[in-house]
Amino acid sequence: MEEKEAVAMNTVPKMFWHGVQTRGPKTIFRQKNFGIWQSVTWDELGRAAREIGMGLASLGYQPGEVVSILSNTNREWMCADLGALGAAGVVNGIYPTDAAPQVEYLLADSGSVYAFVEDEEQLDKLLEVRAKVPGLRRIIVFDMEGLHDLSDPQIISLEALRALGREYDAAHPGEWERRIGLRKPEDLAILVYTSGTTGKPKGAMISHQNIVVTCEGYQAGFPQGERDERMAFLPLCHIAERVGGEYHAIYSGAVLNFVENPDTVPENVREISPTVFTAVPRVWEKFYSGVLIRLKEAGPIQQWAYQVAIGIGYRQARLREERKPVPAGLGFAFWLARLLVLNNVRKVIGVHRSKVLVTGAAPISPDLVRWYMALGLDMVEVWGQTESCGAVTSNLGGAIKPGSIGPRMSHAEVKVSPEGELLVRGKTVFMGYLNQPEKTAETLKDGWLHTGDVGKVDDEGYFYITDRMKDIIITAGGKNITPSEFENQLKFSPYITDAVVIGEKRPYLTSLVMIDHENVEKFAQDNAIPFSNYMSLCRRPEVQELIQSEIDRVNKAFARVEQVKKFRLIEQKLTAEDEELTPTMKLKRKLVNEKYKDLIESMYVREAA
Amino acid sequence: MSDSLLELANIEASYGPVQALRGVTLAVPKGKIVTVLGANGAGKSTILKTISGIIDPSKGQIRFEGAEIQSRDPAWIVRRGISHVPEGREVFPLLSVEENLRMGAYTRSDAEGIAQDIDMVFGYFPILRERARQEAGLLSGGQQQMLAISRALLARPSLMLMDEPSLGLSPLLTQEIFRIITRINREKGTTILLVEQNANMALQVADYGYVLEVGRIVMEDTCKRLLEKEDVQEFYLGMKAQGARGQRRWKKKKQWR
Numbered sequence: 001m002e003e004k005e006a007v008a009m010n011t012v013p014k015m016f017w018h019g020v021q022t023r024g025p026k027t028i029f030r031q032k033n034f035g036i037w038q039s040v041t042w043d044e045l046g047r048a049a050r051e052i053g054m055g056l057a058s059l060g061y062q063p064g065e066v067v068s069i070l071s072n073t074n075r076e077w078m079c080a081d082l083g084a085l086g087a088a089g090v091v092n093g094i095y096p097t098d099a100a101p102q103v104e105y106l107l108a109d110s111g112s113v114y115a116f117v118e119d120e121e122q123l124d125k126l127l128e129v130r131a132k133v134p135g136l137r138r139i140i141v142f143d144m145e146g147l148h149d150l151s152d153p154q155i156i157s158l159e160a161l162r163a164l165g166r167e168y169d170a171a172h173p174g175e176w177e178r179r180i181g182l183r184k185p186e187d188l189a190i191l192v193y194t195s196g197t198t199g200k201p202k203g204a205m206i207s208h209q210n211i212v213v214t215c216e217g218y219q220a221g222f223p224q225g226e227r228d229e230r231m232a233f234l235p236l237c238h239i240a241e242r243v244g245g246e247y248h249a250i251y252s253g254a255v256l257n258f259v260e261n262p263d264t265v266p267e268n269v270r271e272i273s274p275t276v277f278t279a280v281p282r283v284w285e286k287f288y289s290g291v292l293i294r295l296k297e298a299g300p301i302q303q304w305a306y307q308v309a310i311g312i313g314y315r316q317a318r319l320r321e322e323r324k325p326v327p328a329g330l331g332f333a334f335w336l337a338r339l340l341v342l343n344n345v346r347k348v349i350g351v352h353r354s355k356v357l358v359t360g361a362a363p364i365s366p367d368l369v370r371w372y373m374a375l376g377l378d379m380v381e382v383w384g385q386t387e388s389c390g391a392v393t394s395n396l397g398g399a400i401k402p403g404s405i406g407p408r409m410s411h412a413e414v415k416v417s418p419e420g421e422l423l424v425r426g427k428t429v430f431m432g433y434l435n436q437p438e439k440t441a442e443t444l445k446d447g448w449l450h451t452g453d454v455g456k457v458d459d460e461g462y463f464y465i466t467d468r469m470k471d472i473i474i475t476a477g478g479k480n481i482t483p484s485e486f487e488n489q490l491k492f493s494p495y496i497t498d499a500v501v502i503g504e505k506r507p508y509l510t511s512l513v514m515i516d517h518e519n520v521e522k523f524a525q526d527n528a529i530p531f532s533n534y535m536s537l538c539r540r541p542e543v544q545e546l547i548q549s550e551i552d553r554v555n556k557a558f559a560r561v562e563q564v565k566k567f568r569l570i571e572q573k574l575t576a577e578d579e580e581l582t583p584t585m586k587l588k589r590k591l592v593n594e595k596y597k598d599l600i601e602s603m604y605v606r607e608a609a
Numbered sequence: 610m611s612d613s614l615l616e617l618a619n620i621e622a623s624y625g626p627v628q629a630l631r632g633v634t635l636a637v638p639k640g641k642i643v644t645v646l647g648a649n650g651a652g653k654s655t656i657l658k659t660i661s662g663i664i665d666p667s668k669g670q671i672r673f674e675g676a677e678i679q680s681r682d683p684a685w686i687v688r689r690g691i692s693h694v695p696e697g698r699e700v701f702p703l704l705s706v707e708e709n710l711r712m713g714a715y716t717r718s719d720a721e722g723i724a725q726d727i728d729m730v731f732g733y734f735p736i737l738r739e740r741a742r743q744e745a746g747l748l749s750g751g752q753q754q755m756l757a758i759s760r761a762l763l764a765r766p767s768l769m770l771m772d773e774p775s776l777g778l779s780p781l782l783t784q785e786i787f788r789i790i791t792r793i794n795r796e797k798g799t800t801i802l803l804v805e806q807n808a809n810m811a812l813q814v815a816d817y818g819y820v821l822e823v824g825r826i827v828m829e830d831t832c833k834r835l836l837e838k839e840d841v842q843e844f845y846l847g848m849k850a851q852g853a854r855g856q857r858r859w860k861k862k863k864q865w866r
Contacts, residue, residue, distance in 0.1 A: 120857070124857060149856075521632075524619075524632070525619060525621070525631070525632045525668075528618070528619050528668070528669070529619070530618040530619050530634035531632075531634055532633075532634050532635060532819065532826040532829050533826055533827055533828055533829060533865065534827075534865070536634075536829075572866055573864070573865075573866070575862065575864060577862070
C-alpha cells in the first residue's frame with residue numbers, strides 16, 4: 001500500500017492531484033482580498049488548475065512545452081504553475097522586477113510558448129519585446145484591470161482561458177487525468193534561472209524527481225502538516241519559495257498564506273503568526289532591527305526589563321547551544337522572562353507560534369541566530385542552491401550550531417573536496433543548464449554537483465561555509481581573504497543593509513556600504529542632524545562617523561590584514577529594480593565592483609604626505 | 610549656506626497625533642525664489658505655517674537672518690520681515706480693498722511709507738486701484754489673489770511665503786500672477802518661498818526646488834535640473850512614456866534620483 005502511494009506521487013502533478021483527491025474540502029492557501037483573508041480549498045485549487053491546464057490544451061499546448069510566469073507571488077501564480085504542470089508542461093518563473101530586455105532573454109532562452117503575466121504593468125513589458133520573441137503564441141493576463149478595452153488576438157484573460165478549459169474538459173473527458181500521468185520522474189518540471197552575477201542568467205533544469213525527493217527530505221527535516229501555517233512571500237521564481245513553500249505545502253498539506261505585497265510582510269506575519277517560518281537573512285535582520293529601534297523609544301523600565309529578560313534568554317540559549325542541561329532555576333527564570341517580556345517581543349514580530357524558523361539563501365550572522373534562540377525559538381540555518389533543488393544541509397532543532405549550515409539532510413550526500421569545495425550528490429541534483437552543455441559539464445563532474453562554495457566539516461558532520469570560491473580576494477600582499485565573513489558581521493548592524501568588501505590585488509581592504517535608510521534616517525532625526533534627501537543623508541559627517549564606528553566594531557574581531565581601512569557609502573537608494581541588487585536584495589559583488597569603479601579608486605588614492 | 614536668508618533644520622511638526630513634517634531641512638538663499646513641490650497632504654502648507662509662527666514645530670530650528678525664530682509669535686515674525694500669503698487668499702471680505710491693504714501694514718506706523726507702498730502695489734495690479742473702495746468679498750478669485758499678495762507686500766517683507774497662488778485661477782491669470790511674482794523678486798529683491806501644485810509654473814519661475822513627499826524631502830536641485838528628472842516629469846509634470854499599448858494606467862515606482 002505504502003509502496004503504491006510512493007509510486008503514485010513520483011511527479012509534481014501526481015503529488016498535487018493526489019492531494020486534491022484526499023484533502024478536498026480542506027484549506028490549501030489564503031490570500032487577503034479587500035482586507036479579509038480568504039481561504040481556498042484543495043478542491044477549488046484543483047478546479048482552477050484543471051481549467052487552466054485544459055485551457056492551455058485547448059490552445060494546442062503540447063506536453064513538454066514551456067510556459068513562463070511573470071508575476072509577484074500570489075495565488076494565480078500557484079494556480080497557473082500547477083495548471084501547466086498538470087497539463088504535462090514545463091514552467092519557468094520570471095522575476096516581476098526584471099526589465100523588458102531581461103524578460104525577452106528569458107522568454108527566448110527558455111523557448112516559452114505561453115506567458116502568464118500578472119497585470120497591466122507586466123503586460124506592457126511583454127508587449128515591448130514580443131516582436132522579438134516569435135515563439136510566443138499567447139499571453140494570459142491574471143488581472144485585467146484597465147485592460148478590458150484591449151482587443152489583441154494574442155492576449156486573453158485568465159478567466160477566458162479557464163472558460164476555454166471548462167469547455168475543452170467537457171468535450172475531452174479523461175484528458176486531464178491522462179496528462180497528469182504523462183510525465184516521468186526524470187522529466188524536466190521547472191526552469192529556474194540563476195541570478196547570474198556575471199554574464200547571462202543560466203536556466204537550471206529541475207526534474208520532477210528532484211522536487212519530489214526534496215519534498216520528502218524537507219518533510220523529514222521540518223515535519224509539517226495540515227494544521228501548520230506558513231507565509232508565502234519570497235519570489236516563487238526562486239527555488240526556496242517554489243519548493244520549500246509551494247511544493248512542500250502540496251506535499252504536506254500545510255496552509256500557505258500569500259502576503260498582500262512585499263511591503264506588507266511584517267503586518268501579514270503578525271496577522272497569520274506562522275507555525276513554520278522560512279525567510280532570508282534580510283527579513284530576520286529587519287525584524288531584529290525593528291525590535292531594537294522600538295526598544296530605543298521605550299521607557300527606561302521597559303528597556304531594563306528587556307535587558308534582564310534577554311540576558312536570561314542568552315544564558316539558557318548558550319546552554320542549549322552547548323547541549324548542557326538547563327538548571328531548574330534558570331529554566332524557571334527563563335519561563336518568567338518569556339511570560340513577562342520575551343513573549344511580547346515574539347508577538348511584535350509575529351513568531352510567537354513558530355515551531356521552527358528556517359533561514360537560508362544567504363549567510364546569516366551567528367549572533368542573529370543566537371538572538372532568536374534567546375527568545376526561546378529554534379532557528380535553523382539551511383544551505384543549498386538552485387542546482388541542488390534547494391536545501392541539502394540543515395541544522396537540527398535541539399542541536400543548533402550557530403554559524404554552521406548543519407549536517408547533510410536525509411535526501412542528499414554532501415562532502416568537502418580536497419580543494420575545500422562543497423560537493424553534493426543524490427537525486428536532488430539538477431539535470432543541467434538549459435542550452436549550456438559546457439556550463440553543465442563544469443558544474444556536474446563524476447556525478448557530483450560542484451557548488452562553488454568553500455567550506456569545511458566538523459567531526460559531528462556539521463558543515464561550515466567560508467565563502468564562495470570565486471569571491472575569495474587575494475590582496476596585493478598575497479593574503480587570501482574571505483570577504484563574506486566581514487560583510488556578515490557588518491550587516492548585523494541595524495544601520496547597514498549590505499556591504500561589499502573590496503581588495504583584490506590591492507594593498508588593503510575597503511568596503512562599499514549600503515545604509516539602512518529607515519534606521520539611519522531615524523538616527524539623524526533623533527540627533528538633530530539636518531539632511532534633506534537620501535544623498536545628503538549619506539554625506540552627513542555624523543552618518544559617516546556612525547558607519548565608521550560600526551566598521552571599527554567589526555574590525556576588532558579581525559586580524560590587521562583582514563581589517564577594512566576605508567569605506568564609501570552608496571549614495572543612491574537602490575531598489576529591487578536596480579541591476580546592482582539581486583531580487584533578494586543582495587548587492588552583486590562583480591557588478592558593484594564594476595559600476596562603482598571610480599568610488600572604489602577614490603579609496604586607493606595615495607594621500608599626499 | 611552662509612548667504613541663506615532662511616534656514617530650516619530638521620523641522621518636525623504635527624497636527625495632534627498626525628505628524629505632518631518628519632524632519633525637513635531646507636535653505637532659501639537671499640534674493641532667490643525657492644519652490645517646494647508636493648502632492649496634497651505632503652506638508653507644503655505646514656512648512657509655511659511653521660515658518661510664520663502659526664504652528665510651533667515639535668523639533669528643529671528655523672533661522673532667519675541667522676537668528677532662531679521658531680515658536681515665536683506670528684506678529685513678531687511679521688515685524689522681522691516675513692509675510693505669508695495664505696492658501697485660498699483669506700482676504701477680509703467685508704473690508705474694502707484699501708482697508709485690506711492697510712491691514713497688511715498693521716505693524717507699521719509710517720503713514721507716508723504706507724501710502725507710497727499702496728501706490729506701488731496699485732502699479733503692479735492696476736485693477737485694484739479701480740476697485741479700491743469696493744468690498745474685497747466682491748472681487749473675482751484672481752483679483753483676490755492679487756489683493757492677498759499686495760497685502761503681504763504692505764508689510765515690506767524681505768521674505769514672502771506664498772501658498773499656492775495659482776489655486777483656482779485660469780491658466781492665463783496664473784501666468785499673470787507668476788509674472789508679477791517674478792517682477793517683485795527682480796525689482797524689489799524680495800526673497801520668495803513658493804509652495805505650488807502647479808509644478809510646471811513653479812519650476813519655470815523658481816531658481817531652486819525641493820520635492821516633498823509625506824513630510825520628507827526626497828529630492829532637491831536647481832529647477833533647471835529638476836525639470837529634467839524622470840520622476841519629476843512623470844509625477845509632477847504629467848509626462849510619461851506611453852509604452853507599447855499607448856494607454857498606460859499603472860504608475861511606476863518613485864525613486865527620486
